[in-house]
Amino acid sequence: MEEIVNVEAVSRRFPLDNSSAHHPAHSFVSALTHASLRVTAGEFLAIAGPSGSGKTTLLNLIGCIDQPTTGRILVDGVDTSQLKPGSMSKLRREKIGFVFQTFNLIPVFTAAENVEYPLLIQGVSSRERRERVAEALESVGLSARAQQRPDLLSGGERQRVAVARAIVHRPALVLADEPTANLDTHNATQLIDLMHGLNRSLGLTFIFSTHDARLLDHTERIIRLTDGEVVSDSSIEGGSRG
Amino acid sequence: MAKFLLLAFRNIFRNRRRTLMTLFMVGGGVAGLLLAGGYFAFMTHGLREDTINSGLGHMQIFTAEHFNRDENRVLDTGIENWRQVAASVKTGSHVRGIAPRIDFYGMVSNGTKAAGFMGSAVDPEAEQSLGFITYIESGRNLDPKPSGEVEALIGKGLAKSMNVGIGDGLTVLAMTSDGALNGVDVQIVGIINSGAAERDARYLRITLPAAQRLLQSDRVTNLVVGLDSTENTDRAYAEMMPRLNGLSQQLVLKKWIDLATYYNQVNSMFNGIFLFMGIIVFFMVLMSSVNTLLMSMFERTREIGTMLAMGTPRAWIIALFMVEATMLGLAGAAVGLVAGNLLGALLNSSGLHMPPPPGYTQPMPFKVRYVPLEMVASSLLVIVSLAFASILPAVRASRLRIAEALAHV
Numbered sequence: 205m206e207e208i209v210n211v212e213a214v215s216r217r218f219p220l221d222n223s224s225a226h227h228p229a230h231s232f233v234s235a236l237t238h239a240s241l242r243v244t245a246g247e248f249l250a251i252a253g254p255s256g257s258g259k260t261t262l263l264n265l266i267g268c269i270d271q272p273t274t275g276r277i278l279v280d281g282v283d284t285s286q287l288k289p290g291s292m293s294k295l296r297r298e299k300i301g302f303v304f305q306t307f308n309l310i311p312v313f314t315a316a317e318n319v320e321y322p323l324l325i326q327g328v329s330s331r332e333r334r335e336r337v338a339e340a341l342e343s344v345g346l347s348a349r350a351q352q353r354p355d356l357l358s359g360g361e362r363q364r365v366a367v368a369r370a371i372v373h374r375p376a377l378v379l380a381d382e383p384t385a386n387l388d389t390h391n392a393t394q395l396i397d398l399m400h401g402l403n404r405s406l407g408l409t410f411i412f413s414t415h416d417a418r419l420l421d422h423t424e425r426i427i428r429l430t431d432g433e434v435v436s437d438s439s440i441e442g443g444s445r446g
Numbered sequence: 447m448a449k450f451l452l453l454a455f456r457n458i459f460r461n462r463r464r465t466l467m468t469l470f471m472v473g474g475g476v477a478g479l480l481l482a483g484g485y486f487a488f489m490t491h492g493l494r495e496d497t498i499n500s501g502l503g504h505m506q507i508f509t510a511e512h513f514n515r516d517e518n519r520v521l522d523t524g525i526e527n528w529r530q531v532a533a534s535v536k537t538g539s540h541v542r543g544i545a546p547r548i549d550f551y552g553m554v555s556n557g558t559k560a561a562g563f564m565g566s567a568v569d570p571e572a573e574q575s576l577g578f579i580t581y582i583e584s585g586r587n588l589d590p591k592p593s594g595e596v597e598a599l600i601g602k603g604l605a606k607s608m609n610v611g612i613g614d615g616l617t618v619l620a621m622t623s624d625g626a627l628n629g630v631d632v633q634i635v636g637i638i639n640s641g642a643a644e645r646d647a648r649y650l651r652i653t654l655p656a657a658q659r660l661l662q663s664d665r666v667t668n669l670v671v672g673l674d675s676t677e678n679t680d681r682a683y684a685e686m687m688p689r690l691n692g693l694s695q696q697l698v699l700k701k702w703i704d705l706a707t708y709y710n711q712v713n714s715m716f717n718g719i720f721l722f723m724g725i726i727v728f729f730m731v732l733m734s735s736v737n738t739l740l741m742s743m744f745e746r747t748r749e750i751g752t753m754l755a756m757g758t759p760r761a762w763i764i765a766l767f768m769v770e771a772t773m774l775g776l777a778g779a780a781v782g783l784v785a786g787n788l789l790g791a792l793l794n795s796s797g798l799h800m801p802p803p804p805g806y807t808q809p810m811p812f813k814v815r816y817v818p819l820e821m822v823a824s825s826l827l828v829i830v831s832l833a834f835a836s837i838l839p840a841v842r843a844s845r846l847r848i849a850e851a852l853a854h855v
Contacts, residue, residue, distance in 0.1 A: 269755050269848040290759070297757025304852065308752040312456035317449065324449050325758050369756075 207281070208377050208409050209243035209266055214275035216261050216432075235261040236432045238275070243411060245376070248403040250420055251413040253429035259413035260381050262429065266411065267300055267379045268292045280376045297325055301370030303380035303412070307362040309354040315365045316341065316350040322373040340368040343406075344398060360391035364398065371402060380412035384419060396422045450762070454769040458777070461742070468738055469778050472828045475727040476782020477789060479824040482723055484790050484814030486716035490709070491815055494676065497706045500640065501566070501578045503545065503670035504679050505686070506705060507531060510696040512667065518621045520550050524665030526695055532669055534689050540678040541686075545572035546666040548657045552620030554600075554650060556608050563604060563650040565618070567657030576672035580651075585612040585636030588653055596656040598632035602639045603647030610634055618650065622662040630660045641808045676702070724824075728831045731778075735835035739771060743839040750843050751851025760844040767843055771836030775829035782828070783821055790814040 216236040236258040243249055251259045264270040265277055268284050276285045280299050287295065296302075301322070309318045319340050323333045341347050344364040354362055363383060370378050380399065384392035396412075396419050403410050420426050428436040458465055498504060511523040525531060532544040548567035553560050570588045573580070580587055580599065588597050598616065600608075610616060612634055619629045632652060640646055658664055673682050679701055690697045703710070743750070750763060798812035 264849045267755065269852070293754070293757050293759060295757075296755065300757075302752075302755050304752065306748070308748060308852070310453070310749060310753075312453065312460060317452075320449070321753075322756055325756065325762070 206245040207242055208245050208247075208279070209241070209411070210278040211239055211241045211262070211266065212276050212278075214239045214262075214265060214272040214277060216258075216265060216270065217273045234432055236265070236272075239429075239432075239434050240275075241427055241434060241437065243377075243409060245409055246403070246407050247409050247411075247425060248400055248423060249409075249411045249425045249427065250423040251411065251427045251429060252415065252417070252420055253413075254415055256431075257429040258432040259415075259429055261432070263379050263381050263411065263413055266377075267302060268296050297322070298373070299376045301373065301375040301378040301408075303363070303366045303370045303378065303383045305382040305385045307354070307359075307366050307386070309362055309365060309369075311354055314351050314353055315346060315357065315361075315368075318354070318365055319368045319372050322369060326373060328373075336372055337368075340372040341365075343371070343402060344368045358391075359387055360394065363387060363391070363395055367395070367399060367402070371406065371408060374406075375408070377409045377411065380410065382413055382415070384414060384416060389418065392416065392419060393422070450766070451769065454766055454773055457742075457746075457766075457770050458774055461745075464738060464741070465774065468735065468774055469781050471734055472731055472775060472778025472832065473781030473785055475731055476779050476824045476828055477786035479720075479723060479727055479827070480782065480786030480820060481789060481793070481814055483720050483817060483820040483824070484786075485812070486720055487815040487817045487820065488813045489810065490713050490716055492810075493709050493712055494702075494706070496579075497709045498676060498702050499577060499579050500581070501568075501573070501670065502702050502705055503576065503578075504673040504676060504702050505671040505683060506700050506702075507535065507669040507671065507690065508667070508698045508700065510698050512698070515667075517551050519623055519625065520667050521548065521623055521661050521663040521665045524548070524663065524667050525669065525697065526665055527693070528666045528669060531690070531693065531697065535669070535671060535686060538682060538686050538689065540673045540675070540682040542672040542674050543572060543576045545569060545576055545578070545670040545672065546654060547668050547670055548654060548661065548665075549667045550620055550657060550661060552618060554604070554608060555617045555619065556610055556614070557617075559608060560619075561604065561607055562648065563600075563618075564645075564648045565620070565650045565652065565657070567652050567654045569654050576670070578672075580636075581638050581640040582636045583639035585634070587636060588651065589635075590653065592653070595633045596630055596652060597635045599636040599638050599651040600634055601646030601649030602637050603643060604649060605634070605637050607647065612637065618652070618660065620660055622660075624662065628660055628662065630656060632656075641802070679703075724827055727824075728827055731828050731831040732835045735771065735774075735832050736838055739767065739836050739839040740842075742770075743767065743843045746843075747846060747851050747854040750846055751848050751854065754846065754848045755852060763844040764840040767840030768833055768836045771832040771840075772829055775832035776825075778832070779825035779828050783825065786821075786824075787816065790816065 214236060215238055217232040217234045219232050239262060251262060253259050265272050276283055282295060316337050319337045320333050323336060341350050344367050346361060346364055349357060349361060384395055387395060399410050400422055402408055426438040427434060509523050509525055515523040528546055536544050546569055550565045552563060554563050570590045583602060588599060614634050616632050617629050618632050619627060622628045638646060638649060683701055686699055690699055794813045799809040800812050802809050
């Protein structure tokens with residue numbers, strides 16, 4: 205299978221604001237330490253762990269919105285550590301779809317316009333945009349709500365619009381950071397099922413983070429993080445068991 | 447592109463109260479500039495037409511030596527064949543008429559007291575046909591062909607200082623071309639109040655033949671040309687210049703703008719004040735808008751982070767903020783244009799007057815003119831100011847660290 209993501213011994217340290225020159229060892233905090241993982245096309249993968257375990261940091265690094273302190277990450281075969289900001293931006297635009305914890309829809313745009321946005325910045329023609337937006341909204345079951353602004357949608361509907369926005373440009377990879385954190389259990393389960401369904405039907409690769417253990421039952425592969433370290437990978441454990 | 451502009455447009459109305467405040471401020475600036483500029487334009491336009499109609503005319507013809515003349519013997523450098531010159535010039539397009547003049551200096555005496563005067567000898571019919579205003583406060587204008595004594599109009603101040611009135615006599619003394627002192631008795635038939643106190647304190651007017659007899663010369667110092675409209679001055683000037691070539695005397699043609707010293711001073715002063723006001727409005731809009739736009743940027747930090755995360759080029763973010771500010775400027779300018787014109791109309795119908803300016807005795811009407819160029823300039827000023835104000839927030843927005851922006855609460 206084609207490899208979509210390859211994380212090789214990646215660490216990420218953040219400087220502390222009140223760092224002291226006399227104590228350089230305490231001048232940063234380590235969010236991720238020597239993390240490695242490989243993701244192949246079409247996987248549906250969960251990154252699990254408690255708050256502060258480094259899930260968001262790992263997703264940010266894979267999503268090219270942050271740079272590792274050490275190590276390297278390849279996305280669809282491209283070494284992101286070698287890329288200039290403009291190329292990183294292009295990579296995100298073309299290869300990655302994002303779903304955020306707080307939905308992050310543009311409030312002055314309708315649901316359809318929000319879904320259209322990734323196509324707009326790629327310069328897709330208006331006719332093609334219309335068709336693909338309709339398809340994406342159809343796939344998340346929100347065709348009837350296309351002309352509503354986000355403030356008139358429920359939390360579950362907003363997150364489904366965000367999923368439609370993440371898949372509309374047919375990215376190689378969809379990253380979802382705690383997509384169910386602001387949803388009730390029913391909506392959360394529905395969303396995970398929706399993403400899983402899209403993963404199967406469209407062959408899209410999904411990586412999502414969660415700290416909700418109940419959602420992990422719906423997931424084929426789980427990577428667990430604790431204190432910035434990968435402590436388990438169900439695919440490896442499964443492989444070793446088999 | 448259309449969607450991008452739509453996004454910018456809708457963003458303007460996200461915080462309606464703040465947008466409204468900005469529109470009031472920008473609109474107020476534009477309206478203020480329009481009212482001030484319109485009032486200045488009204489003043490300068492009025493002053494221009496007053497200056498021309500009070501006898502300056504649209505153009506004047508002099509001899510080349512006139513500007514180096516001896517003020518005691520003004521006709522030494524006067525125009526000889528002025529009737530021929532006038533006839534040649536009169537046939538030009540836009541020319542309404544020609545008025546010959548002698549501007550001369552001398553002394554007036556009432557037998558017990560003498561004072562210097564600044565005289566003007568005119569052809570009353572020619573002056574009247576050109577619509578020149580004489581500003582007679584009391585009495586009547588000069589009779590073009592008086593049967594008896596030489597008639598004179600004198601300034602209000604001169605009449606007061608000489609303690610004379612209508613019907614009284616004065617002796618006018620001036621130097622002839624030969625250098626001899628000559629005198630003529632005149633009878634005062636009218637008192638002039640031009641509004642300019644300094645001028646009225648020395649002014650005397652008699653008919654052209656009377657002055658030629660007094661100065662013993664048939665020359666004139668200048669020919670005043672009246673046109674159908676001030677706007678045609680440049681065109682008429684270009685056409686008239688060749689007609690003055692090839693004459694026995696070298697003649698010079700001057701436009702009203704070259705002779706209207708006071709008008710030019712006032713105009714420069716108003717332009718300076720308007721420029722100063724424009725600079726104040728520019729910085730006022732700039733400083734307050736920077737703050738407003740920074741607040742808007744700060745509130746949208748996570749949204750900008752999301753847009754950047756999705757791969758929006760940073761230049762788009764800069765453009766988005768600048769387009770939003772420019773649209774706000776356009777809307778503010780529109781508000782200002784409407785408000786400024788409405789207030790202007792209200793002011794024009796109010797009949798308000800301003801106190802007379804220094805050196806003048808008549809109150810000035812408080813009116814504004816509609817000057818399209820000022821409307822365009824004022825609008826552009828605030829639009830550019832807002833676009834400038836958006837640079838800092840736009841650049842800061844485009845430089846946000848995506849991960850930090852996404853975590854912004």
